[in-house]
Amino acid sequence: MKSKAKIRKQRHLVTSDQELPTESICSEQEGSEKSVGFRGRRRRKSIESSSGDTKRKKQSINAKEHNLRRLESNERERQRMHKLNNAFQALREVIPHVKAEKKLSKIETLTLAKNYIKCLTTTILNMSNGYLPDLEGAGPANSTILYQHYQQQHGDEDRDDHFTKYSTQIHKCRPVN
DNA sequence: TAGGCCATCTGGTCCT
DNA sequence: AGGACCAGATGGCCTA
Numbered sequence: 001m002k003s004k005a006k007i008r009k010q011r012h013l014v015t016s017d018q019e020l021p022t023e024s025i026c027s028e029q030e031g032s033e034k035s036v037g038f039r040g041r042r043r044r045k046s047i048e049s050s051s052g053d054t055k056r057k058k059q060s061i062n063a064k065e066h067n068l069r070r071l072e073s074n075e076r077e078r079q080r081m082h083k084l085n086n087a088f089q090a091l092r093e094v095i096p097h098v099k100a101e102k103k104l105s106k107i108e109t110l111t112l113a114k115n116y117i118k119c120l121t122t123t124i125l126n127m128s129n130g131y132l133p134d135l136e137g138a139g140p141a142n143s144t145i146l147y148q149h150y151q152q153q154h155g156d157e158d159r160d161d162h163f164t165k166y167s168t169q170i171h172k173c174r175p176v177n
Numbered sequence: 178t179a180g181g182c183c184a185t186c187t188g189g190t191c192c193t
Numbered sequence: 194a195g196g197a198c199c200a201g202a203t204g205g206c207c208t209a
Contacts, residue, residue, distance in 0.1 A: 069195095074186060076196070081184070105182060 092104050095112050104112065 070187075073188095073196085077187085077198090078185070080197075085184090107182090 088106055088109055091113055092109050095104070095109065095116050
């Protein structure tokens with residue numbers, strides 16, 4: 001049986017993500033004309049008046065060209081958002097969650113991902129007594145984090161060369177992509 | 178029907 | 194200069 005809601009949902013999907021399966025959102029070729037001009041109609045009030053120079057510049061560009069650039073820019077923005085959504089989808093697929101039949105919202109995805117990472121980190125540390133697999137993303141804070149971790153694991157027994165060995169050992173154990 | 182969630186448009190700002 | 198990024202605005206769909 002097809003519910004009214006289902007039909008409406010399908011219509012929605014066709015409008016926003018043509019020819020795509022429900023959960024995988026990425027439209028590369030089609031899309032530029034499919035939905036232009038019927039959604040956002042925003043006028044920013046607070047910032048609008050702040051740049052007279054910009055306004056004058058814009059008036060010097062003829063309307064047709066401005067329109068064209070706007071359309072191109074919209075298309076790029078759409079593609080960018082599609083990429084972002086793909087990334088969200090990829091993230092959803094690696095997060096275990098209770099209601100598997102229900103699609104996680106973006107905020108739920110991020111929150112669960114954060115919790116999941118915390119949980120995995122704790123588990124790994126517990127299992128390996130101080131094994132920290134990847135610090136690559138930590139940037140400048142890398143060594144600080146590493147040192148904090150070292151202190152947690154070894155308390156006051158640290159010596160410089162001991163720490164160096166420890167750090168080397170951890171960096172050897174990066175996951176393989 | 179209200180509220181949540183989402184896609185899209187849009188103009189400003191940042192970055193290359 | 195032009196593209197990427199950002200965030201506000203808007204309106205559609207869905208669910209409780």
